[in-house]
Amino acid sequence: MTDLLEVRNISKYYSYKNGWLTPQRVCALEPISFSVKRGETIAIMGETGSGKSTIAKLISGAEVPSSGEIFLNGELLDPNNHQQRCREIRMIFQDSLRSLNPQLTIGKQLLESLLFNTKWSAAEQQEHVYVTLQKVGLLPDHFDFYPHMLSSGQQQRVCIARAIILEPQIIVADEAFAALDPSIRAQIINLILDLQEDMGISFIFASHSPEIVKHVADKILIMHRGKMIEFDSTQALLTNPKQQLTKMLLQSEQLNKALKHTTTQE
Numbered sequence: 001m002t003d004l005l006e007v008r009n010i011s012k013y014y015s016y017k018n019g020w021l022t023p024q025r026v027c028a029l030e031p032i033s034f035s036v037k038r039g040e041t042i043a044i045m046g047e048t049g050s051g052k053s054t055i056a057k058l059i060s061g062a063e064v065p066s067s068g069e070i071f072l073n074g075e076l077l078d079p080n081n082h083q084q085r086c087r088e089i090r091m092i093f094q095d096s097l098r099s100l101n102p103q104l105t106i107g108k109q110l111l112e113s114l115l116f117n118t119k120w121s122a123a124e125q126q127e128h129v130y131v132t133l134q135k136v137g138l139l140p141d142h143f144d145f146y147p148h149m150l151s152s153g154q155q156q157r158v159c160i161a162r163a164i165i166l167e168p169q170i171i172v173a174d175e176a177f178a179a180l181d182p183s184i185r186a187q188i189i190n191l192i193l194d195l196q197e198d199m200g201i202s203f204i205f206a207s208h209s210p211e212i213v214k215h216v217a218d219k220i221l222i223m224h225r226g227k228m229i230e231f232d233s234t235q236a237l238l239t240n241p242k243q244q245l246t247k248m249l250l251q252s253e254q255l256n257k258a259l260k261h262t263t264t265q266e
Protein backbone atom coordinates (compact mmCIF):
# COMPACT_ATOMS: atom_id res chain seq x y z
CA MET A 1 0.00 0.00 0.00
CA THR A 2 1.32 3.48 -0.89
CA ASP A 3 0.90 6.54 1.33
CA LEU A 4 -2.33 8.29 0.44
CA LEU A 5 -2.22 11.01 3.07
CA GLU A 6 0.84 12.52 4.68
CA VAL A 7 0.40 14.84 7.61
CA ARG A 8 3.61 16.77 8.24
CA ASN A 9 4.11 18.77 11.44
CA ILE A 10 0.60 20.21 11.61
CA SER A 11 -0.30 22.17 14.72
CA LYS A 12 -3.25 24.27 15.84
CA TYR A 13 -3.39 27.25 18.17
CA TYR A 14 -6.61 29.10 18.95
CA SER A 15 -6.69 32.70 20.10
CA TYR A 16 -9.60 34.02 22.09
CA LYS A 17 -10.30 37.23 23.97
CA ASN A 18 -10.97 37.03 27.68
CA GLY A 19 -12.67 40.32 28.58
CA TRP A 20 -10.29 43.28 28.42
CA LEU A 21 -7.19 41.09 28.87
CA THR A 22 -4.77 40.55 25.97
CA PRO A 23 -5.89 37.66 23.71
CA GLN A 24 -5.13 34.22 25.12
CA ARG A 25 -3.52 31.53 22.98
CA VAL A 26 -4.53 27.90 23.44
CA CYS A 27 -2.50 25.08 21.95
CA ALA A 28 -5.05 22.51 20.77
CA LEU A 29 -2.50 20.45 18.86
CA GLU A 30 1.30 20.38 19.04
CA PRO A 31 3.06 19.57 15.75
CA ILE A 32 2.28 16.00 14.72
CA SER A 33 3.22 13.90 11.68
CA PHE A 34 1.80 10.61 10.46
CA SER A 35 0.72 8.99 7.22
CA VAL A 36 -2.25 6.95 6.05
CA LYS A 37 -2.14 4.32 3.32
CA ARG A 38 -4.88 3.74 0.74
CA GLY A 39 -7.72 1.68 2.22
CA GLU A 40 -6.28 1.89 5.72
CA THR A 41 -8.31 2.71 8.85
CA ILE A 42 -6.77 4.89 11.53
CA ALA A 43 -8.42 5.42 14.91
CA ILE A 44 -7.63 8.46 17.04
CA MET A 45 -8.07 7.91 20.77
CA GLY A 46 -7.47 10.12 23.78
CA GLU A 47 -9.20 11.76 26.70
CA THR A 48 -11.65 14.63 26.30
CA GLY A 49 -9.84 17.74 25.07
CA SER A 50 -6.74 15.85 23.90
CA GLY A 51 -6.99 17.12 20.31
CA LYS A 52 -8.88 14.37 18.44
CA SER A 53 -11.50 16.66 16.87
CA THR A 54 -8.82 19.19 16.01
CA ILE A 55 -6.94 16.59 13.95
CA ALA A 56 -10.19 15.57 12.22
CA LYS A 57 -11.04 19.20 11.40
CA LEU A 58 -7.55 19.97 10.07
CA ILE A 59 -7.53 16.93 7.78
CA SER A 60 -11.03 17.61 6.47
CA GLY A 61 -10.24 21.29 5.91
CA ALA A 62 -12.86 22.54 8.38
CA GLU A 63 -9.99 24.33 10.18
CA VAL A 64 -6.72 25.74 8.83
CA PRO A 65 -3.53 24.53 10.57
CA SER A 66 -1.33 27.08 12.38
CA SER A 67 1.73 25.34 10.92
CA GLY A 68 2.59 22.29 8.85
CA GLU A 69 1.34 20.73 5.65
CA ILE A 70 -0.94 17.95 4.44
CA PHE A 71 -0.20 15.99 1.26
CA LEU A 72 -2.68 13.85 -0.65
CA ASN A 73 -1.06 11.41 -3.11
CA GLY A 74 2.14 13.44 -2.71
CA GLU A 75 0.39 16.69 -3.68
CA LEU A 76 0.26 19.59 -1.20
CA LEU A 77 -3.33 20.37 -0.18
CA ASP A 78 -4.07 24.09 -0.26
CA PRO A 79 -5.89 24.87 3.05
CA ASN A 80 -8.05 27.39 1.19
CA ASN A 81 -9.03 25.18 -1.78
CA HIS A 82 -12.31 23.88 -0.35
CA GLN A 83 -13.53 22.39 -3.61
CA GLN A 84 -10.50 20.09 -3.97
CA ARG A 85 -10.69 19.12 -0.28
CA CYS A 86 -14.40 18.41 -0.25
CA ARG A 87 -14.15 16.07 -3.24
CA GLU A 88 -11.30 14.01 -1.86
CA ILE A 89 -11.83 14.16 1.90
CA ARG A 90 -15.27 14.10 3.50
CA MET A 91 -16.13 14.53 7.13
CA ILE A 92 -18.91 12.98 9.20
CA PHE A 93 -19.36 15.19 12.27
CA GLN A 94 -20.09 14.32 15.90
CA ASP A 95 -23.67 15.56 15.58
CA SER A 96 -24.09 14.38 12.01
CA LEU A 97 -27.79 13.58 12.39
CA ARG A 98 -28.50 17.20 13.29
CA SER A 99 -26.64 18.31 10.16
CA LEU A 100 -29.51 17.00 8.00
CA ASN A 101 -31.84 19.78 6.89
CA PRO A 102 -35.36 18.92 8.18
CA GLN A 103 -36.98 20.94 5.40
CA LEU A 104 -35.31 19.22 2.45
CA THR A 105 -35.94 15.73 1.13
CA ILE A 106 -33.07 13.24 1.32
CA GLY A 107 -32.74 13.33 -2.46
CA LYS A 108 -32.38 17.12 -2.56
CA GLN A 109 -29.77 17.05 0.21
CA LEU A 110 -27.72 14.47 -1.65
CA LEU A 111 -28.09 16.31 -4.96
CA GLU A 112 -26.56 19.47 -3.42
CA SER A 113 -22.99 18.09 -3.46
CA LEU A 114 -23.39 16.99 -7.08
CA LEU A 115 -24.76 20.37 -8.16
CA PHE A 116 -21.72 22.17 -6.78
CA ASN A 117 -19.04 19.65 -7.66
CA THR A 118 -19.97 17.96 -10.96
CA LYS A 119 -21.04 18.99 -14.42
CA TRP A 120 -23.45 16.07 -14.78
CA SER A 121 -26.92 16.46 -16.26
CA ALA A 122 -29.93 16.44 -13.91
CA ALA A 123 -30.74 12.87 -14.96
CA GLU A 124 -27.18 11.69 -14.30
CA GLN A 125 -27.18 13.36 -10.89
CA GLN A 126 -30.48 11.75 -9.96
CA GLU A 127 -29.29 8.33 -11.07
CA HIS A 128 -26.10 8.74 -9.01
CA VAL A 129 -28.18 9.58 -5.93
CA TYR A 130 -30.24 6.38 -6.43
CA VAL A 131 -27.07 4.31 -6.76
CA THR A 132 -25.59 5.92 -3.64
CA LEU A 133 -28.78 5.32 -1.62
CA GLN A 134 -28.56 1.67 -2.62
CA LYS A 135 -24.88 1.47 -1.62
CA VAL A 136 -25.78 2.51 1.95
CA GLY A 137 -28.70 0.08 2.20
CA LEU A 138 -31.54 2.56 1.49
CA LEU A 139 -34.18 2.42 -1.25
CA PRO A 140 -34.80 4.69 -4.25
CA ASP A 141 -38.11 5.62 -2.54
CA HIS A 142 -36.13 7.28 0.26
CA PHE A 143 -35.21 10.02 -2.25
CA ASP A 144 -38.54 11.75 -1.50
CA PHE A 145 -38.51 11.20 2.27
CA TYR A 146 -37.82 13.99 4.80
CA PRO A 147 -35.31 13.23 7.61
CA HIS A 148 -38.04 12.93 10.30
CA MET A 149 -39.60 10.06 8.32
CA LEU A 150 -36.46 7.94 8.84
CA SER A 151 -35.14 6.06 11.89
CA SER A 152 -31.86 7.27 13.44
CA GLY A 153 -30.02 4.35 11.79
CA GLN A 154 -31.47 5.32 8.38
CA GLN A 155 -30.56 8.97 8.99
CA GLN A 156 -27.00 7.89 9.74
CA ARG A 157 -27.01 5.97 6.45
CA VAL A 158 -28.01 9.23 4.72
CA CYS A 159 -25.03 10.97 6.38
CA ILE A 160 -22.78 8.22 5.05
CA ALA A 161 -24.38 8.54 1.61
CA ARG A 162 -23.60 12.26 1.70
CA ALA A 163 -20.00 11.46 2.66
CA ILE A 164 -19.44 8.96 -0.17
CA ILE A 165 -21.48 10.58 -2.93
CA LEU A 166 -18.47 12.34 -4.47
CA GLU A 167 -16.43 9.11 -4.18
CA PRO A 168 -13.81 10.57 -1.86
CA GLN A 169 -10.47 8.96 -1.07
CA ILE A 170 -10.75 9.59 2.66
CA ILE A 171 -13.60 9.78 5.16
CA VAL A 172 -12.96 11.44 8.50
CA ALA A 173 -15.48 10.70 11.25
CA ASP A 174 -15.46 12.47 14.59
CA GLU A 175 -17.27 10.35 17.20
CA ALA A 176 -19.99 10.10 14.60
CA PHE A 177 -21.57 6.88 15.83
CA ALA A 178 -21.34 7.33 19.60
CA ALA A 179 -24.97 8.39 20.03
CA LEU A 180 -26.39 5.40 18.16
CA ASP A 181 -28.00 2.41 19.79
CA PRO A 182 -25.32 -0.36 20.01
CA SER A 183 -27.06 -2.72 17.54
CA ILE A 184 -27.51 0.07 14.97
CA ARG A 185 -23.94 1.20 15.58
CA ALA A 186 -22.68 -2.29 14.74
CA GLN A 187 -24.67 -2.24 11.47
CA ILE A 188 -23.29 1.18 10.55
CA ILE A 189 -19.70 0.16 11.33
CA ASN A 190 -20.11 -2.95 9.17
CA LEU A 191 -21.58 -0.80 6.39
CA ILE A 192 -18.50 1.42 6.51
CA LEU A 193 -16.20 -1.61 6.37
CA ASP A 194 -18.09 -2.92 3.30
CA LEU A 195 -17.92 0.48 1.57
CA GLN A 196 -14.24 0.71 2.38
CA GLU A 197 -13.62 -2.64 0.73
CA ASP A 198 -15.75 -1.81 -2.34
CA MET A 199 -14.49 1.74 -2.85
CA GLY A 200 -10.95 1.56 -1.38
CA ILE A 201 -11.67 4.52 0.91
CA SER A 202 -9.32 5.29 3.82
CA PHE A 203 -11.08 5.95 7.07
CA ILE A 204 -9.86 8.15 9.93
CA PHE A 205 -12.06 8.25 12.97
CA ALA A 206 -11.94 9.65 16.48
CA SER A 207 -13.47 7.35 19.06
CA HIS A 208 -13.69 6.72 22.78
CA SER A 209 -14.83 3.14 22.21
CA PRO A 210 -12.13 0.45 22.49
CA GLU A 211 -14.60 -2.13 21.13
CA ILE A 212 -15.14 -0.22 17.88
CA VAL A 213 -11.46 0.67 17.55
CA LYS A 214 -10.30 -2.92 18.02
CA HIS A 215 -12.89 -4.14 15.49
CA VAL A 216 -12.15 -1.59 12.79
CA ALA A 217 -8.73 0.09 13.03
CA ASP A 218 -5.52 -1.01 11.33
CA LYS A 219 -3.57 1.56 13.32
CA ILE A 220 -4.25 3.67 16.40
CA LEU A 221 -3.02 7.14 17.19
CA ILE A 222 -3.05 8.03 20.90
CA MET A 223 -3.41 11.69 21.91
CA HIS A 224 -2.69 13.25 25.28
CA ARG A 225 -3.11 16.99 25.93
CA GLY A 226 -2.52 17.97 22.31
CA LYS A 227 0.44 15.61 21.79
CA MET A 228 0.62 12.34 19.88
CA ILE A 229 2.13 9.94 22.41
CA GLU A 230 1.84 6.67 20.43
CA PHE A 231 1.08 5.62 16.87
CA ASP A 232 1.30 2.01 15.82
CA SER A 233 -0.64 -0.95 14.48
CA THR A 234 -3.68 -2.02 16.53
CA GLN A 235 -2.02 -5.37 17.13
CA ALA A 236 1.20 -3.76 18.43
CA LEU A 237 -0.66 -1.42 20.76
CA LEU A 238 -2.84 -4.23 22.09
CA THR A 239 0.07 -6.56 22.75
CA ASN A 240 2.83 -4.12 23.64
CA PRO A 241 1.59 -0.62 24.53
CA LYS A 242 4.42 1.69 25.52
CA GLN A 243 2.23 4.16 27.39
CA GLN A 244 0.03 3.49 30.38
CA LEU A 245 -2.65 5.72 28.83
CA THR A 246 -2.74 3.52 25.71
CA LYS A 247 -3.34 0.49 27.89
CA MET A 248 -6.17 2.22 29.74
CA LEU A 249 -7.85 3.58 26.62
CA LEU A 250 -7.86 0.15 25.03
CA GLN A 251 -9.32 -1.54 28.08
CA SER A 252 -13.04 -2.08 28.58
CA GLU A 253 -15.70 0.60 27.93
CA GLN A 254 -16.39 0.84 31.67
CA LEU A 255 -12.79 1.61 32.59
CA ASN A 256 -12.70 4.08 29.75
CA LYS A 257 -15.76 5.88 31.10
CA ALA A 258 -14.11 6.04 34.54
CA LEU A 259 -10.96 7.50 32.96
CA LYS A 260 -13.01 10.07 31.06
CA HIS A 261 -14.77 11.00 34.29
CA THR A 262 -11.51 11.54 36.22
CA THR A 263 -9.87 13.58 33.45
CA THR A 264 -12.86 15.91 33.13
CA GLN A 265 -12.72 16.49 36.91
CA GLU A 266 -9.03 17.63 36.71
Ligand SMILES: Nc1ncnc2c1ncn2[C@@H]1O[C@H](COP(=O)(O)OP(=O)(O)OP(=O)(O)O)[C@@H](O)[C@H]1O
Nearest residue numbers: 014026027028046047048049050051052053054055
Ligand atom coordinates in the same frame (compact mmCIF):
# COMPACT_ATOMS: atom_id res chain seq x y z
N1 LIG B 1 -12.49 26.92 18.72
C1 LIG B 1 -11.72 26.75 19.81
N2 LIG B 1 -11.29 27.80 20.52
C2 LIG B 1 -10.50 27.64 21.62
N3 LIG B 1 -10.07 26.43 22.06
C3 LIG B 1 -10.47 25.34 21.38
C4 LIG B 1 -11.31 25.43 20.21
N4 LIG B 1 -11.54 24.17 19.74
C5 LIG B 1 -10.87 23.35 20.57
N5 LIG B 1 -10.24 24.03 21.54
C6 LIG B 1 -9.41 23.47 22.63
O1 LIG B 1 -8.46 22.62 22.04
C7 LIG B 1 -8.26 21.45 22.84
C8 LIG B 1 -8.50 20.21 22.00
O2 LIG B 1 -9.89 20.16 21.67
P1 LIG B 1 -10.53 18.98 20.80
O3 LIG B 1 -11.96 19.35 20.56
O4 LIG B 1 -9.69 18.73 19.61
O5 LIG B 1 -10.43 17.74 21.80
P2 LIG B 1 -11.08 16.27 21.66
O6 LIG B 1 -10.02 15.29 22.02
O7 LIG B 1 -11.72 16.11 20.36
O8 LIG B 1 -12.18 16.29 22.81
P3 LIG B 1 -13.62 15.49 22.84
O9 LIG B 1 -13.31 14.06 23.07
O10 LIG B 1 -14.30 16.12 24.01
O11 LIG B 1 -14.33 15.77 21.55
C9 LIG B 1 -9.18 21.58 24.04
O12 LIG B 1 -8.45 22.12 25.11
C10 LIG B 1 -10.23 22.57 23.56
O13 LIG B 1 -10.77 23.30 24.63
